[in-house]
Amino acid sequence: MRHTHAPSGTPSEDNERYSRQIRFAPIGACGQEKLAQRSVGIVGMGALGTVLANHMVRSGVGRVRLIDRDYVERSNLQRQMLYDEEDAEQSLPKVVAAERRLRRINSSVTVEAIFADARPGNIAELLEGLDLVLDGTDNFRTRFLLNDACYQAGIPFVYGGAVGSRGMSAIFVPGETPCLRCLIPEADSGGETCDTVGVISPIVDIVASYQAVEALKFLVGDAQARRETLLSLDIWTNRGHELPAARKRSGCPCCDLQEYPALQLAEETTLLLCGRDSIQITGHAPFDLERWSLQLQPASRSLKVNPYLIRAELSEHERIVLFADGRVLVQGTDDPVRARTIYDRYIGS
Known part of the structure; x- marks a missing residue:
């Protein structure tokens, strides 16, 4: 963008x-x-x-x-x-x-x-x-x-x-x-x-x-x-x-x-962001942020949306950030397995 x-x-x-x-x-x-x-x-x-x-x-x-x-x-x-x-x-x-x-x-x-x-x-x-x-x-x-x-x-x-x-x-x-x-x-x-x-x-x-x-x-x-x-x-x-x-x-x-x-190097789909307690996952098609904000709202403690991203608070310690270009950040964990579980639960394939 x-x-x-x-x-x-x-x-x-x-x-x-x-x-x-x-x-x-x-x-x-x-x-x-x-x-x-x-x-x-x-x-x-x-x-x-x-x-x-x-x-x-x-x-x-x-x-x-x-x-x-x-x-x-x-x-x-x-x-x-x-x-x-x-x-x-x-x-x-x-x-x-x-x-x-x-x-x-x-x-x-x-x-x-x-x-x-x-x-x-x-x-x-x-x-x-x-x-x-x-x-x-x-x-x-x-x-x-x-x-x-x-x-x-x-x-x-x-x-x-x-x-x-x-x-x-x-x-x-x-x-x-x-x-x-x-x-x-x-x-x-x-x-x-x-x-x-x-x-x-x-x-x-x-x-x-x-x-x-x-x-x-x-x-x-x-x-x-x-x-x-x-x-x-x-x-x-x-x-x-x-x-x-x-x-x-x-x-x-x-x-x-x-x-x-x-x-x-091959393009990675899962990347630990150094020191950030965050996992970036790529490979999804670009997100329609308006549609995804409606989809994530019922499962979120709070939701912030702007023209570039959606930030959804999922629990006391974890949140998920969707970028318009298809990137996703799972924040609050440095465990790729846990991040992928959260990704699959809320984003799917």
Whole structure:
């Protein structure tokens, strides 16, 4: 599901808007013109993604594509800067709420909101036409998918991650630098996610700002200024280090062997969302939300419906969320068998 906001504004208005950025010599008027001609994609509109989108839109990047599968909840509001209590109350898709807010921030930028789950089968289409991809995701499975898709398509990729008070960031440029797999071969977070160990909002802002500045360097063409390391820092213990990222890892399945393993994975029908106490089930045809809201109402303790999804409270601990594209979230369990039982009971085959 796509929403696109077309730009407005005159050259004189834009010059006034970006005057302080233009006075920064490494960008200048020439760099500002380059930004206006570029397209970036942000995959994941949670904590990192909202900060990234804010920076890209305020900086005047010509087209900003937002990609996310989730909706706004109250637990997001502590760190996801583009959302408010009304968005959570309405269970708005994050991309829709973000697009509305960004449109009011800078009407001269084209903001494209795509409410979808990034998968091997659609990732090439989602990234088509982009000059740069920014990582706003919260799990390595999706990051490796972005990494492999970007390297196959020749699109630079800016990685970022934050949990607790720790964060990491790096920029990867196909043909010039090693990829994410070279530095982090295995998708292992040690079981630590924002939902299991928490996160403080300052580390989110710091990591996303490191990502954003590397994005600006790339978009204006200042290659010599780019950081060539994987930055890791902990702002609570005041520690940090940088890992050199100058050489490809021999045998890397992505940038050395060009096998792109994440793109070869079969489409999953059942997926545990890391740290979310939720199971996503795919494979159903698109839902007629009006019809399904009537069907689920008798079995629900409470029901919330908007043009994008239905959220039905089934019991004290479990709820089911139906998305218009056919996805289903079973929340309140991390047991795939239990999730499938609930799915079959209320959705069927």
